[in-house]
Amino acid sequence: MSSTSSEPCLALVDCNNFYVSCERVFRPDLAQVPVAVLSNNDGCVIARSEEVKQLGVMMGTPYFQCGPELRRAGAVVFSSNYPLYGDLSQRVMKTLEALCPRVERYSIDEAFVEIPGSEQAERETFSQQLQAQVLRDTGIPVSIGLATTKVLAKLANRQAKRLREAAGIWSMPEDLETRQQQLSATPLTDVWGIGRRWARRLENEGWQNAAELAAADPAMIRLVANVVLQRIALELRGDSCLSLEEISSPPRSLVRSRSFGQPLYQLTELRPALGRYLQRGWEHLRRHHLRASGIQVFLHTSRFHREIRYFGSRQAVIEPTDDLWELQRYAFALLEQAYRSGVGYTRCGVMLFGLEPDQPSWKVCKAWQQRADLQQAISGLQQRWGRDVIQLAHTLTATKGLPLQQHRSPRYTTQWSELAIVGKKIFF
Known part of the structure; x- marks a missing residue:
């Protein structure tokens, strides 16, 4: 009735089981196969197919603990593929x-x-x-x-x-x-x-x-x-108190951070990694027409390290800006203040806070206008061809800061070189 x-x-x-479902879109052969997706650096399980749930593997289980059981069950394991x-x-x-x-x-x-x-x-x-x-x-x-x-x-x-x-x-x-x-x-x-x-x-x-x-x-x-x-x-x-928000309110802050695939000891290794995270945060500012009036840089060692544990953090209140090079100058200065030599860092990141709607800058000199035009060109290229089409040169050396992804699937829909190939075998 x-x-x-x-x-x-x-x-x-x-x-349903979103990350697993994404992997199965391009691997229909895994429809009935146990599938698990791992977190950054292949640390722990963050998504499970129904078959993996039936094995008793819980969310957040470290991979080194459940790996043997998953292999015995014939499970397929993927590293996180966030672009996909x-x-x-x-x-x-x-x-x-x-x-x-x-x-x-x-x-x-x-x-x-x-x-x-x-x-x-x-x-x-x-x-x-x-x-x-x-x-x-x-x-x-x-x-x-x-x-x-x-x-x-x-x-x-x-x-x-x-x-x-x-x-x-x-x-x-x-x-x-x-x-x-x-x-x-x-x-x-x-x-x-x-x-x-x-x-x-x-x-x-x-x-x-x-x-x-x-x-x-x-x-x-x-x-x-x-x-x-x-x-x-x-x-x-049944009394509605939470209405639909078709246009979400702008955030007051944002954080971009990742764990490293291996400990980093030198400033020369940390700068490219921090620069990469800062560029991701800057892309968010540009996409939502925001600027930041504060910046914080943090880095720390592994929380499982018994002998050396260190958490460093420095922040600064700045003139509101969405200028990538200006933000980078502050970020690298704060990194040097927070850095302690002889320590192996496993994570660093940047927080941009005090976000506000972008306003025309009073800095209208030729150099600032050229920089604004350059940033607009970068944003346009990234919007059309993807965020990795153009990057600051020093971020390309951040290979040691990249997360461990031994089981990552191809980025089928966002990387030309990793597109799925559909073919037909011809037998003579």
Whole structure:
């Protein structure tokens, strides 16, 4: 029996085992094979196929611990291939934006969307068409959870993945009694926005599951916890407090950092690596028309090193700028201040903070205008041909600072030299 609702229907569209699904797009032979994806430097497991989950391998398990078991099971292991994942994510989002009235990109593999239709059957039919179109356009399978609020849509998506009979699409019951029965079987840790610490605190106050939290007095929740949890409780009731954000607010800061494939000891080795991360941050500034009024550089040793542990950090407040060479000058000066000789560093990074919308600079002399034109040309080339088409020369020497990627698949969609080759064998 279909139900009718005048309230707008939201849905969370979530790509299934996203990194694994990206690898399988170009390797259909791995459809039923256990597949795992590793973090930077091939450190730990960050994505698992259903077959790997059935082996009992948990998220975050160090590869040196689970590697033997994965090999015995015939699993295929991949290093992180973020260019591929980012490009396929863009393709998924563009398909959603072409079909849905409103879309909020929530993460690399999730989006909240508005689903048209006044009846549940109509909305589920649209969801099936949406699911099929994403798979047809990108090769990525998705699960869709439908509800009247974001928090309920998150829970509905969890059910869409858990229940085999749901076929990847599940609607939160609109009937209050039926929904309360569903929420009574939902632990607080399964609710979006509630972590273990807050779950323990809420349980100590007498709220043991999502249904009890939804039935609680909102004023009491705010008194015991905060306004965020109060809104979560209201969303569990079906009262929308978190609207779709089609245009995300600009960030106040950004961080670009990576672990090294091997310890680095010399400033001459650290500068190219830091320069690479800074250029990535600068690309973000240019893409979103922002400038930074502060910069921080940090570097540290391995936290597993028993004898030498060091964390160095320096920061500076600067005149707001998006000039790459100006930012580089500050970054290298801060690096020299934070650096300590004789130490093997395993990670460094840069944070740009105090971000604000770009404004025309008062520096209108010929040299500054030439530099601005050069940066505009660089941004244009990168936008058309990819971020690696042009880089500062010293960043190309950062080979020692590159992360370890012994199992990386080709960058099929972003690198001309790694395009998939489709051919046909001819036998005579």
